[in-house]
Amino acid sequence: MIKSHHVEKATGVGDPQCFKGEAGAAKFKVGDRVRIRNLPDIFYTRSQMYLREAEAVVVKLVYESPPAEDEAWDNTDSPEWFYSLLFKQTDLWPDYPQKFSGDTLETELSERWLEAV
Amino acid sequence: MSNSDDHDHDHNAAPMVEEISDFEVLEVAVRELCIEKGIFTQDDHNQWTEYMHTLGPLPAGRLVAKAWLDDDYKQLCIDDPVKASLAVGVDWVNSMPSKFGTPSDYCNPRILVDEPKVKHVVVCTLCSCYPRPILGQSPEWYRTPNYRRRMVRWPRQVLSEFGLQLPEDVEIRVADSNQKTRYVVMPTRPEGTDGWSEDQLAEIVTRDCLIGVAMPRADRKVDDKRHVHKAIHPYGH
Numbered sequence: 001m002i003k004s005h006h007v008e009k010a011t012g013v014g015d016p017q018c019f020k021g022e023a024g025a026a027k028f029k030v031g032d033r034v035r036i037r038n039l040p041d042i043f044y045t046r047s048q049m050y051l052r053e054a055e056a057v058v059v060k061l062v063y064e065s066p067p068a069e070d071e072a073w074d075n076t077d078s079p080e081w082f083y084s085l086l087f088k089q090t091d092l093w094p095d096y097p098q099k100f101s102g103d104t105l106e107t108e109l110s111e112r113w114l115e116a117v
Numbered sequence: 118m119s120n121s122d123d124h125d126h127d128h129n130a131a132p133m134v135e136e137i138s139d140f141e142v143l144e145v146a147v148r149e150l151c152i153e154k155g156i157f158t159q160d161d162h163n164q165w166t167e168y169m170h171t172l173g174p175l176p177a178g179r180l181v182a183k184a185w186l187d188d189d190y191k192q193l194c195i196d197d198p199v200k201a202s203l204a205v206g207v208d209w210v211n212s213m214p215s216k217f218g219t220p221s222d223y224c225n226p227r228i229l230v231d232e233p234k235v236k237h238v239v240v241c242t243l244c245s246c247y248p249r250p251i252l253g254q255s256p257e258w259y260r261t262p263n264y265r266r267r268m269v270r271w272p273r274q275v276l277s278e279f280g281l282q283l284p285e286d287v288e289i290r291v292a293d294s295n296q297k298t299r300y301v302v303m304p305t306r307p308e309g310t311d312g313w314s315e316d317q318l319a320e321i322v323t324r325d326c327l328i329g330v331a332m333p334r335a336d337r338k339v340d341d342k343r344h345v346h347k348a349i350h351p352y353g354h
Contacts, residue, residue: 011217012211012216013217014209014225015224016223016224016225016297017210017224046295047295048293048295050242063298065296065297068296082296086290089272093270099285103273103288103289103290103291105269105292106291106292107294
């Protein structure tokens with residue numbers, strides 16, 4: 001039975017729990033306004049195109065984990081903080097009805113995708 | 118080939134599955150390679166498959182019913198959903214045969230609590246992330262590109278297609294499950310359920326309520342018979 005280092009680390013602990021404490025100090029805090037960077041994603045990403053360059057508010061620091069772009073290649077060397085971000089639907093979609101300007105979308109991105117506004 | 122007027126039964130039995138998709142072929146090929154290379158064994162695979170078949174939405178329905186009756190438990194659902202899930206028999210880490218999840222089933226649940234003026238709904242625009250340990254397999258429509266593309270873009274219209282017309286003063290919050298968190302919606306407790314027991318409440322929290330595309334109703338139970346609309350022009354008439 002072959003087991004990767006990641007499996008040994010996560011067994012009985014859980015993923016992403018097994019990366020707790022590995023990302024260092026978080027760059028952003030709850031309430032911060034951020035913009036989603038439009039980074040290249042030649043090989044793999046989970047950062048959706050519809051979020052790129054949109055602004056959002058940090059609502060929760062959710063966990064530490066290697067970003068998907070690294071983890072896809074079994075690279076778990078550099079875990080990052082992940083943030084739950086709240087977007088206004090009217091910021092994401094140009095023709096979203098202003099009548100429903102309170103509608104929002106929440107999703108998560110890792111720290112490398114965020115820049116302070 | 119027999120004539121149409123005799124009744125020789127020389128035809129072959131119809132195959133149960135007429136064709137399998139490329140993805141199914143790929144799955145079998147990769148699985149067999151993994152077993153051959155010793156990455157996992159056939160027993161591991163059987164154990165995992167059997168585990169997946171034990172899953173369903175009942176524990177999540179029970180969790181919501183408990184939270185409706187117990188404010189402390191509701192707070193635990195918000196603060197520590199892994200711990201809250203233990204009370205309904207789901208251990209996000211150790212229930213799974215792997216004892217840590219899979220590259221898709223992560224151990225980071227989050228309960229999205231609806232408010233009278235805030236309605237949550239869950240989608241995975243990437244593919245099909247779903248809180249399987251507590252909700253079972255996702256429905257087919259949840260995995261379709263149609264639902265995934267349109268729920269983030271036109272949530273009100275898609276919800277109305279599910280029969281859920283949200284009032285204009287209710288804000289909708291779409292959760293796109295694109296990383297390691299697996300969302301479960303805790304809807305608001307419906308009218309007409311005063312004095313109900315936990316068992317009674319759990320019966321009205323359907324899977325669709327837990328995804329967020331429906332709201333629980335006092336008169337609709339999980340195991341109700343669905344109304345059948347008779348065809349207006351039945352085939353062959």
